[in-house]
Amino acid sequence: MVPKNVNANRNENTRLGSPLQRRSFLNGSIAAAVTATALGGATAAQAADAEPVLKEPVLKAGAGRAPIDIPSALLPLDGFTTVHDDLYVRILLLENGSRRVALAVLDLTSISAEATAAMRTTIAKASGVATADIVVTVTHTFSAPHVQATTSSPAAAQYVQQITKATATAIAAAVEGLRPARVGFGTGTCDVNVNRDVLTADGWWLGTGERGSSDKSVGVTRLDGLDGNPIAVLINYAVQSSVMMESVMAGGDLPITADLAGAAVQHVEKQYDGDAVGFFLVGSCGDQAPAFRSKRYTIDKDKKWSQVDAQDAGWLLLTVQGERLGTEAVRVSETIRTSGGGSGSTVRLLTDTVTVDTMAMGHPTGPTKTYDFTPTGTADVPVWILQLGNGVFVGVEPELSTDTALAIKKHSPFPHTAVMSMLEGGSKNMAEAQSYARITYEAMDSSYAQGSAETVAAKIGTLLHSLRA
Numbered sequence: 001m002v003p004k005n006v007n008a009n010r011n012e013n014t015r016l017g018s019p020l021q022r023r024s025f026l027n028g029s030i031a032a033a034v035t036a037t038a039l040g041g042a043t044a045a046q047a048a049d050a051e052p053v054l055k056e057p058v059l060k061a062g063a064g065r066a067p068i069d070i071p072s073a074l075l076p077l078d079g080f081t082t083v084h085d086d087l088y089v090r091i092l093l094l095e096n097g098s099r100r101v102a103l104a105v106l107d108l109t110s111i112s113a114e115a116t117a118a119m120r121t122t123i124a125k126a127s128g129v130a131t132a133d134i135v136v137t138v139t140h141t142f143s144a145p146h147v148q149a150t151t152s153s154p155a156a157a158q159y160v161q162q163i164t165k166a167t168a169t170a171i172a173a174a175v176e177g178l179r180p181a182r183v184g185f186g187t188g189t190c191d192v193n194v195n196r197d198v199l200t201a202d203g204w205w206l207g208t209g210e211r212g213s214s215d216k217s218v219g220v221t222r223l224d225g226l227d228g229n230p231i232a233v234l235i236n237y238a239v240q241s242s243v244m245m246e247s248v249m250a251g252g253d254l255p256i257t258a259d260l261a262g263a264a265v266q267h268v269e270k271q272y273d274g275d276a277v278g279f280f281l282v283g284s285c286g287d288q289a290p291a292f293r294s295k296r297y298t299i300d301k302d303k304k305w306s307q308v309d310a311q312d313a314g315w316l317l318l319t320v321q322g323e324r325l326g327t328e329a330v331r332v333s334e335t336i337r338t339s340g341g342g343s344g345s346t347v348r349l350l351t352d353t354v355t356v357d358t359m360a361m362g363h364p365t366g367p368t369k370t371y372d373f374t375p376t377g378t379a380d381v382p383v384w385i386l387q388l389g390n391g392v393f394v395g396v397e398p399e400l401s402t403d404t405a406l407a408i409k410k411h412s413p414f415p416h417t418a419v420m421s422m423l424e425g426g427s428k429n430m431a432e433a434q435s436y437a438r439i440t441y442e443a444m445d446s447s448y449a450q451g452s453a454e455t456v457a458a459k460i461g462t463l464l465h466s467l468r469a
Contacts, residue, residue, distance in 0.1 A: 057097030059345045061181035061223045063232045063277035064173025065090040066166040068107075070145075070159070070256065077155055078145035084244075084255040084315075085262060087144055089119075089166040090279055092232060093127060093174040096347040101133040102174070104167065105279050107258040108138045111425040112147045115160045119167045126171045135384065137395070137423045139261035139280045142245035181223045181231055182338035183345055185391045185416035188218040190328040192260070192321040193239040195402065196289040197440045201303040203367035204438045206289075208296075213402040214238075214288060218325070219418045220332040221391060226341065230276035233268050235329045236393075236418035238283035238402060239290060243318040247294035250311050260290055263322020264329065271330045278329075281393070281420050284405030286429045286442050292317040305367070340389065348387040348467065353380040354459040357449035361428070364444040371439045375449040381430075381456055384423055385463055387414070392467070394460055395420035398430035401442060404453045411461045413468040430456065 067086035075081055087107035094101050102123050120131040150157035195212025197204055219236035241259035248254055258266075265278035294314020299305050310317070339345075357375040386393040392414040398421065405419040431442040436450040443450075 059181050059183070059340055059347065060095040060178050061231050062093040062174040062176070062178035063091065063279075064093075064170040064175075064177065065277050066169035066173070068166045069162050074155055074158055074162075077159060078148070080143075080145050080254050080256045082253045082255050084143075084257040085266075087141075087256065087258050088262070089163065089170045090265075090277055091123065091167070091170040091174045092277075092279065093129070093171070093178055094347065095178060096345075099133070100127060100129045101349065102127060102129045102135070102171070103279075104134065104136045104170075105281070106136070106138050106163070107141050107262050108144045109140060109142055109146060109426075110422070111136065111138055111163075112149065112160075113425065114149060115147045115163055116425055118160060118164045122164055122167045123171045126168065127175050135395075135423060136425060137281070137420070138426055139241055139258070140282045140285055140399075140422050140426065141241035141257065141259040141261055143241075143255065143257045143259050145256065177231070179231075180226050180341075182226065182340040183389055183391070184222050184224075184336035184338035185389075186220045186222070186332040186336045187416070188220065188328045188332040189216050190218050190237070190325050191216050192291050192325050193237070193288045194291045195287055197287055197435070197438070197442070198297075198299055198305075199303065199438075200299060200305045200367050202305075203369045204440045205305055205367035206297050206441055207299050207305065208289075208291070212287070213406070215284065215402050215406060218328050218332060219283075219416070220329055220336065221388075221416075221418070222333050222336045222338055224338040228338075230272055230333065232277045232279060233272070233329065233333050234279045234281055234418075235264060235268070235325070236281045236283050236420065237264075237325065238285055238288045238405060238419075240285045240288060241280075241282075241290075242293060243290045243321060244294050244314050247309055247311060247314045257318070259318065260322055260325065263318055264325040267323055267326025268329050268333070271326075281418060282422050283419055284400040284402050285421050286399035286401040286431060287435070287440070288402060290317075290321055292321060294318075345389040346387055350385040350387075350463055350467065352383050352385075352459070352463060354383060354456055355380050356452035356455050358447050358452075359449045361447040362444035364441050368439060368444075371444055373436055373443065373450055379447075381448075381452070382424070383456065383460060383463065385460070385467070387467055390414060391416035391418070392464065393418045393420060394464070395423040396430070396456060397422070397424050397427040398446075398448065399426070399428065399442075400430055400453065400456075401432045401435065403432045403434070404430070404457050407457050408460050412464050414464065417464075 198207035
């Protein structure tokens with residue numbers, strides 16, 4: 001399908017969909033059915049004598065989206081004073097055989113367990129998906145109010161209500177649009193991210209680490225209806241959506257925005273006239289910042305660091321980078337030839353945990369040359385692995401770093417591997433070994449001890465190979 005004009009009219013709430021599952025299940029149950037086909041003058045007896053035909057479960061997908069309404073009466077909220085562009089709830093609904101699962105992606109920094117539970121209840125009631133088969137994740141935009149406990153204030157309670165209301169609208173659209181689907185995968189390249197670890201006179205800190213590890217690949221998954229038209233386009237890219245993070249406008253406003261993830265997805269949806277729902281699946285974002293930020297760190301010739309805020313001029317940086325990432329996603333999408341014909345696509349979700357060492361959580365405010373990373377305990381880290389045909393989605397709660405994700409991809413037996421951070425509302429960083437040696441922000445801003453990332457990557461590798469056995 002050729003992308004439509006970006007100025008064409010489009011629906012605000014889009015239906016139709018894509019994959020992703022929770023709890024372990026394999027292709028749904030394969031049902032044997034006896035087909036009685038009446039051809040011409042065939043008799044009932046002839047029909048009764050027909051041979052049983054083994055039918056494969058049919059892959060169905062549906063998707064919906066809805067904006068989270070934040071009325072002016074609710075502002076200021078968590079320090080934010082105005083809404084520049086809407087935050088969205090987007091939901092993928094997948095059915096294969098007798099089982100349904102759902103993935104909800106929200107334009108938020110993180111989300112509380114309380115709000116997640118409310119969303120699950122809403123999705124389950126509308127779709128019939130078991131709450132255990134609903135995965136909730138975020139795009140990790142930093143320009144969104146944190147979701148606080150509803151008991152903390154009336155505004156916090158109303159915010160959760162608005163999220164739940166948007167969830168109800170999105171899942172209703174996904175259910176209505178559920179239909180047989182085909183799936184395909186592709187990979188592109190886009191240079192709008194950069195390693196954020198830089199060496200200063202006082203130690204490693206935040207900035208633009210041009211020589212650091214950075215994964216520029218853009219993983220794209222496309223789900224089509226049997227008519228060949230796109231149902232959903234999923235983008236997997238390693239970057240935090242922080243172009244406008246903490247940038248205060250000239251008039252004093254701190255704006256809410258879906259930031260880079262939102263701009264890229266909206267570009268994709270506009271290109272398809274809103275007939276497809278776009279999803280941003282944040283990758284190994286722990287050490288990856290947008291290439292250009294409005295409020296940014298600078299390093300002078302003496303390696304002294306400071307911050308500069310472009311304020312209102314930052315919107316141009318957001319627009320250009322979002323357009324660039326979205327354009328590459330559309331280009332890749334147009335090269336994908338989906339397959340499966342509604343059946344034959346393996347759908348499998350494997351969940352497991354891996355035990356890692358933990359340490360005291362840090363709250364870094366600047367670089368340092370000394371730090372205590374002594375382990376103080378252990379924790380179980382959940383791992384989700386979704387297989388969809390020849391593609392696999394690997395997800396964890398913490399923010400992984402680039403080298404960890406690259407290692408997972410390198411050792412994956414699948415031709416298409418997407419690595420995801422921030423599942424189940426997200427948690428803080430899980431840095432790779434080099435970060436602890438350097439004492440980077442990611443290592444200090446973590447409750448996971450050195451070696452945790454490598455342990456998780458090894459476990460994921462074992463699980464991936466078990467799926468291919």
